[in-house]
Amino acid sequence: MRGGTAYKAFRVGALVLVVLGLLTPLIWMVAASLKTNVDIYDASKALLFSPTVDNYKTVLEQANYVTFIINSLWVAFASTVLSLLLGVPAAYSMSRFTMKRSALVVLMARVIPGVSLLVPWFYVFSNLRLVGGFTVLVLSHMFVSLPLVVYIMMGYFDGLPTELEESGQVDGLTPIGAFRRITLPLSTPGIATAGILAFIFSWNNFMFALVLSGAKTKTLPVAIFDFVGYAAIDWGGLMAAATVVTVPIMVIALLAQKYVVSGLTAGATKG
Template sequence: NVLQRNNYFVFIFNSFWVAFVSTALSLILGVPAAYAMSRFTMHRSALVVLMARVIPGVSLLVPWYYVFSNLRMVGRFEVLILSHMFVALPLIVYIMMSYFDSLPLELEESAQVDGLTPIGAFRLITLPLSVAGMATAGILSFIFSWNNFMFALVLSGSKTKTLPVAIFDFVSYASIDWGGLMAAATVVTVPIMIIALFTQKYIVSGMTAGATKG
């Protein structure tokens, strides 16, 4: 009944699209940034990235809404993707920094002795070795974006509404549709449970990669 009457397939597509694009863009930007911070010990830059993780997201909603409303962008996918990247990008950077720290520098030095440039060594040697870390960072970023409610509640529109916001429609001023609410919550939870079951080995290996060094 929830899937047929409330057009939930559109909301599922919206959530998937926002989560996929924000995660992909965060990986494209975050992995090279994490590599540079790890190899060149850019502690100040890492501290700036950490500050983005410390700042509460709710404190940014009012300025974001003011800026994007003046740009007439509220209710578009671009706004949701950018807001999710604000949290996903620092997460990816910190996971990948610890992963790059665990990789021996001698591999890149040997590649450069054989004629590769530093960028070539990163692309052909380091990047393939860090697939598990990228998978971990991407999965966690995707899960955050899929479950995000606060940003989508304020910045989404009727055509870009995501699943967590759609669930909120079952709560009205006078009553709560508990049956529909639980059914819709199951629709949100099941895809993440399936992803977690099939990718748990990548999450565990990636999160523990930077635990030991040497």
């Protein structure tokens, strides 16, 4: 009994430490977004301070962040939808027809650092006069989101029994019809998982957008740098902008966590 009690206490203590370690930066970010720059530098006002919404007014009214929010939403939505349209059928084909070489290519695409491709991308897309537009941002984000979708969906399709499709074909369905009417509805959790993770990646992406976006296509992560000046940093505005970037994704992740968990574990628990 003593050993069990000690283990439970250790487990609870470890869990509390992990949660505090994860939440402390977020709490500090939100608190700093409600302070003036003077209060942020004042250690005595770390916990007790007079909150202000001026930083959010600066972000949403003066800094034109509504446009940047729309840009981020559009790029994330377009890259996610296109990745799902291409990645789900590709993952199904690789899973059902055991395309090991194709699967290896997809895995390599996930392993290659994106920064190593920025210079070739910039050279090619600049010659095509695409740099600064939404097209190049969507395509660059798909470089990571598409392999992610394929990787997740391959594991999910591997866990689905082929007998369901075979029985559908016995009843008169074509292979494509069996995929569309049987496999796809059963794959909804996996598709939701892949779509959510791809959207989150695109929303948070900074590196690709920094190099390939323009003044009119700037996304939120890049726009945050507007608060970093040569001589000073507007910490209040910076934290408010970071909160605007972070909170929507956290809400989406919390609301969709059951789909993410079920989708990621389905391939390991089915079949």
